[in-house]
Amino acid sequence: MALSDTFQAHRPPNFTGRGDAHLPGIIKDLRRFLAEIQNEFTYDTLRLPAQELPELAYVLVEFGEDIHANIGIWTALEQYNRDLFGTPLPLTLRSEAITNKPPELVDRLHHLLWVIYHEIEPELTLAPQHQDLQLLAQAVATFLDDRLAAVPRQSGIKQFLAQPNRFGWDVKQKLVWLGYHAYLFRYPCQNYIADNGGRVDIGIIDDFICQETTRWSGLGVIDILAGLLPLSTAQRKNLRGWYERHMAFYEMLSLKSVTLHVINLINNQPYKIRVDKDINYFKPGHIIFGSLVPWEGRWYWSGEQKAYPAFPEATKQQVVDDMLRRMPNVVYRYDVNRLNHAKETLSRLSANFVSYHGDNLAVYADGSTMNADMQRMYTLSNEAMLEAERTKTKQKVTAISTQPQLSHPPELVASQDGVAVFFNPDEGPEIFNHFDILVSALQKQGEGLSEDETLAVQGLIESDSLSPHFVRRLLQDYSDASIAAAYLIDQPPDYYLDYLLRRYKGHFYRRRYPHLTVVG
Structure with missing residues (x-):
């Protein structure tokens, strides 16, 4: 080209x-x-x-x-x-x-x-x-x-971004351009596409522009666009919340003028979706799988949608159960009852972890010991819960297995150089393998780190499954000097750790949900 x-x-x-x-x-x-x-x-x-x-x-x-x-x-x-x-x-x-x-x-x-x-x-x-x-x-x-110096200051990009933001699709058009085409996100978007199969499609682009955070201080495309456009405070907050797209199965009830009336099969709540006047491909009774985002009192489709013929009741329940198993964090965005149930369960598990270990951080010599001890902890917790249920109801509770089926990866169970388990009270357990190497690095306080130690420190900071809570818990016991050294930061300013955590763990600075599925 x-x-x-x-x-x-x-x-x-x-x-x-x-x-x-x-x-x-x-x-x-x-x-x-x-x-x-x-x-x-x-x-x-x-x-x-x-x-x-x-x-x-x-x-x-x-x-x-x-x-x-x-x-x-x-x-x-x-x-x-x-x-x-x-x-x-x-x-x-x-x-x-x-x-x-x-x-x-x-x-x-x-x-x-x-x-x-x-x-x-x-x-x-x-x-x-x-x-x-x-x-x-x-x-x-x-x-x-x-x-x-001699180039006129009139830019087509500036004209485009100055267009009205009346409808959700006006904002979405700018969001797609900013995330896929603009210089700031060109490289991050290309990398995201490559990491997710290399194929450019609507779903991948929508995921990137709505939910991904980037090395630009942990900000995403929605954040930059919200800071760029002349929006009200409420509109800016709304746009920055688009990472919580309401992805679900929706049953179409009716189409009245430019408003599509649907009901979310997961939380049984109605939604009014603003659509184009020429829409004709969704029919009453159809089931639509897709994501919705709010703008100015109406919902708008985000990304691609898939339409299915009407589901029998058994199939409806099946897709609900499947979403709960596969994407509980998505369901918690819009199902308050299930979210509250999950929070109650997580609070109990967190208290049990701290009671059992005496701390929210447990360190093991190897993966096998960790696996066995976690199995014992959860078994005792389940037995206590079952006994409490018997006492509460004063009835015989049907016998069930109190031994959980843990699914730790084989390489983690086989690990021989230390495993740390941190219980994040907001989400659940977080595990760091090869913990001995990390401790060795932190104890050196930035002096003479080996390659493995440097990689361990960078792994702590850059892992998308380890929260800033975990990092700050470790720094209650160790100096952060080795973190600055691992990133070649000379004379680090006071804010440097905050910056690194946001840069690599930006998603943790958005609303988060329990990382567990509550069944029943």
Whole structure:
């Protein structure tokens, strides 16, 4: 595909600004400039093969357009950073450079490149102040300052984003463009698609733009769009809550004008869905599997939907039970009764864990010991619950097995170098394998970490199944110096750990639900 065609493919259709036509030529020249400037690097770390330079050039020029035309994408990110960490550019902007004024272009490019290189090479650990990173940021800043100076500030992107946000699909159109096409999320979205089969489809894109958090300070596409658009406080909160899509089976009741009336088969609640006036493919009695998001008092479809003929009652119950087993966290978004039941169960399990271990953290020498002890703990807990039920009802309770069927992976049970189990009171147990290596790393307080120890620390921070609660519980017993060392952070500021936790565990800073299925 020609450069101009590739450029146009990422622009919002039917919106063109006077400055747009100047950008493809700048991208072409920047691609050549990047190839030249790489020869001045001291290290090979940031040198990219020739085939990767065009995409980087696109991203950098479109970033420059954002700043030049005051589109607001980068400004939204900086405002979130100021609110969260007290700095617009965490870890890359030195404290003495933090002011109330917008950062210099070179400082913004420094942060942009630091994050982007982690997207280009996810296994890379790059120091925030890497000297070649600073060299590249300065060179690109000079290039963009020179080339964009004469470019008109009218942008098709800015025109597109300025369109009204009356209907949910108005907002969704902007969300799709921002997540799939805009420079800020181009690399994260491509990586998400690759990690989920490599096929671009509506469902994958909808998952990314609505629910994923990114290395941009743990923010997602919905967060940046909410900070970018001129929305009311209520609208902004609404949009930032779209990660809680109501995914369910819905039975269609009727279509009245542009409102589709359905009932959620999981929670038996009615929904009024705003649809296009020409809709004709859903019929009364049909069962529709899909996700809904709210906007201005109405629900809207999000992603793709699948329609089925009317279900018999037995099939309805079967799909409800199946969703409860496979996706309890989704069901808890909209089923308050089941959520409350799950919270009560989790509270009891958490209290039993602490009572049994004397702490919310238990450490074992090996996986086999952990597995046996957890089996014993849950058995005692179940026996106590059964006895309490007998006492409460004063009736004979039907005998049931009190021994749970634990499903720990074989490699975890076979582990020989320490296993830690932390009971997160909000979600449930979290397990860290090879715990001895992590403890060894933390005890060194940042001095002389081995490769395995560095990887253990990074695993703690980057695992999407270990919560910030777990990390902070460990830091009650150990110093955090090895965390800063593992990420090559020299003289870490006070906020650095908050930043790392949000960057890699952003999903934990949204509403969370018990990680268990309550049956019956």
